[in-house]
Amino acid sequence: MNIRKRTWEIFGAAKPGDIASRAIDISILTLIFLNVIVVIIDSVPSVKESYGTFLNVFEIISVAVFTLEYVARLWSCTVDHRFNGRVRGRIRLFFQPMLLIDLIAILPFYLPFLGIDLLSLRVIRLLRILRITKVSRYYASFNLIKQVFLSKKEELVLVSVLMGLLLVVSSSLLFCCENKVQPNAFSSIPAAMWWSVATLTTVGYGDIYPITLLGKLCASIIAILGVGMFALPTGILGAGFIEAIQKNKEPKQICPHCGKEL
Amino acid sequence: MNIRKRTWEIFGAAKPGDIASRAIDISILTLIFLNVIVVIIDSVPSVKESYGTFLNVFEIISVAVFTLEYVARLWSCTVDHRFNGRVRGRIRLFFQPMLLIDLIAILPFYLPFLGIDLLSLRVIRLLRILRITKVSRYYASFNLIKQVFLSKKEELVLVSVLMGLLLVVSSSLLFCCENKVQPNAFSSIPAAMWWSVATLTTVGYGDIYPITLLGKLCASIIAILGVGMFALPTGILGAGFIEAIQKNKEPKQICPHCGKEL
């Protein structure tokens, strides 16, 4: 039972002072990071040709390590009071989002008959990059940003809805203006939406743009409104950050009778 | 009279607890939403070819429902004290902005002799999307954003005027610099304005840009000033949000004698 407990401790988040567990954490994260790099450079044809064999070996080792880690977690989880129970506890662990991602990242490797080509298989492995959210150093900052987004949720949803309205209206407008002159570029409203997104976000690839006078006039007004797409969320988030920081600074008021936060 | 009152209640904004009215509200909004989707996908030629008949049927049903709703509102409005009076009340309701939009959205369907082609007719139906402003859940956020815009109205108008000046000056400047070298792209000041908008909003499609040294120099300065077009309204709105939030937090001061807000 001691080995099982130690295994669970080692593969879980490291407690302060537990050097072995910390080392494992860092090794796994490094391996994930290396996997990301490998997936990226492996997509370059010339690299694949030269170092393909080496990268394949690295891939097999990675999947082996990830599998080992996955099995070890599943085997040892019963010592944790959240996942106790031989079957029930393991099923509960199995459906934890992080564990599901881990499974999705390694499973296709064992199921070649699924017909997933090697490339997609590797890109799926990129999912493990989400493990980075476990790095606890930036928890305070992450919580601050999360707190800001939550406290401004309603405003941000409203801004998103306004943006959605603007997107639908502007693409319909441009479609009506440009469809007859540029039947290929503005072939349909969804096609005009691609233009709308590129304009409202001010990306402006230049693959599609209005050429009629009326179209250009509408596009100008839409582009200027698009500037508001930056100003509104920025203003809201800026105000949110200031609020959150001031809130965190204030001493929490405690009820003198029950000791709870007011 | 009871039926009339109930009709008015049902088609108006739902009171808390009125499940039938709420169900109608949600149904109408869903139908509007589906109409928006239909208008968008119906503009795709391949979809139109395959599902044209189905979409036409859906359109006829939608217009029928919207007409029914419109007539029901006009018939039942007399029970509301704001619109009482058989003729006078209905005329007052008729000119309510929301009702006018509803009419514009369905009328062209009944007036084919107006010569509006089917496409425009459908795009007009998109106007009903404005009904979404009736969803009251986001009223608090909407009011906050409205309050910010109103309290900063003067600053925002001034920034718009400055932008307008910058637009006129920069397009005239670029027109003078580039007209001789690119007589097609910079054919007139309005054409140069299209360039100005694309540059000041940092969209930059790349369909028109200066090629002379002087033109590039001017364009560089204008592009950098364009960054200010983002910074100014963002700063103003950000300050507005902080002010508005602080104002809403402060307890309102009530006069102890008359009970009115100070």
Next chain:
Amino acid sequence: MNIRKRTWEIFGAAKPGDIASRAIDISILTLIFLNVIVVIIDSVPSVKESYGTFLNVFEIISVAVFTLEYVARLWSCTVDHRFNGRVRGRIRLFFQPMLLIDLIAILPFYLPFLGIDLLSLRVIRLLRILRITKVSRYYASFNLIKQVFLSKKEELVLVSVLMGLLLVVSSSLLFCCENKVQPNAFSSIPAAMWWSVATLTTVGYGDIYPITLLGKLCASIIAILGVGMFALPTGILGAGFIEAIQKNKEPKQICPHCGKEL
């Protein structure tokens, strides 16, 4: 002498209640505004062909009115204590920035031998648009924005210097990376600067961009730093607006002894 005083009053900024003077102010502003429109649409070849004669007549009338106004000011200014003295006062008025602009706007019309072509001559007339700064309604907002810029002058200058450094360094870098592969596009550092401005302001016309691996890597880092070019001035101006608004709210502290502001 009374006529002279009245002339000066009428052509100066209107005092509250002086309807005649206010009417003149509005007329002149309207005429300037119409001139701006005329200059803009007159640059369109097809408009020029059709309405050229009409626009020419309008132009002659405008210049006549502006000349009359200019002479009337110069003649009547001696009644103002700031410009009294037949010669000395008029010279002082002559060198007022606004009057100089007015002169530059009308003078080229009388000096055809200067060899300025008709187009530039008209564009010069656009300068009178600066008269809009005399509209006093938005003085409070204008002063707020001016106050923010002045209070943050040092930070904004510093940000500009940092941007200048970034501009020089990034264009030199890209020039070194790309010159050999694209000798036409990145022909010199000034040419690379055009790229730098388009990238740092995120305009991105797409007329010039790196194609080498190293160039793309550098460009990516520069583009991400360019995002900071928006974040920094926006943050500074946002903070400035909040400061300025709080300052304006606070009651001014007056010394009880001398009555001056502390």
Next chain:
Amino acid sequence: MNIRKRTWEIFGAAKPGDIASRAIDISILTLIFLNVIVVIIDSVPSVKESYGTFLNVFEIISVAVFTLEYVARLWSCTVDHRFNGRVRGRIRLFFQPMLLIDLIAILPFYLPFLGIDLLSLRVIRLLRILRITKVSRYYASFNLIKQVFLSKKEELVLVSVLMGLLLVVSSSLLFCCENKVQPNAFSSIPAAMWWSVATLTTVGYGDIYPITLLGKLCASIIAILGVGMFALPTGILGAGFIEAIQKNKEPKQICPHCGKEL
């Protein structure tokens, strides 16, 4: 010994009132500035052809002056208590970042056998532009900006990490969507990264963009998330500036017993 001390004073940062030292500071900065201009215009082929000889002479003089300054500093530094000791002090000075940059800027000129071509040699000289950080006038603003960045370091690092994640995920996604249709443009994940950077920073050159429906859908979502790349750091920095300014305003609390800041 007096000459040595004077030399050190003169080439160091000027004390208030020391006119000679100040003159030298300004001269050196002017020379650096002229060097930057020369490097920039010298890269223009037509300028190089016409004024090449003059620019070469200017270059030799500049390097001579910079060498003289470098040697004078190294010779005189022993009078400073930080760098006393004939060898040890000079070695310590030698490894000061600013002095290293000065050396790197002049050394390649004396080592033609290094095989550095003349162009790179000149661009290296641009490094001296960093000397501008010595201009102390804008120290207060620079410290404010530095203080803001330091106090928000964690949040900014977190945002950078989130951006990195978004970059990796979005380029892998687009690579999967577009690789088969555009094997040249989206040839590998690193190539797709170039697209990602151009989109997330909203530069959008238009040299590479998705053409498949799925690719455009993903790109739209990524472009909209890219707007957040502006909103988050701007909001964080804006809050940081407001905090920093408020902090600097508050009177520092001094302990009445020991006199240290609390």
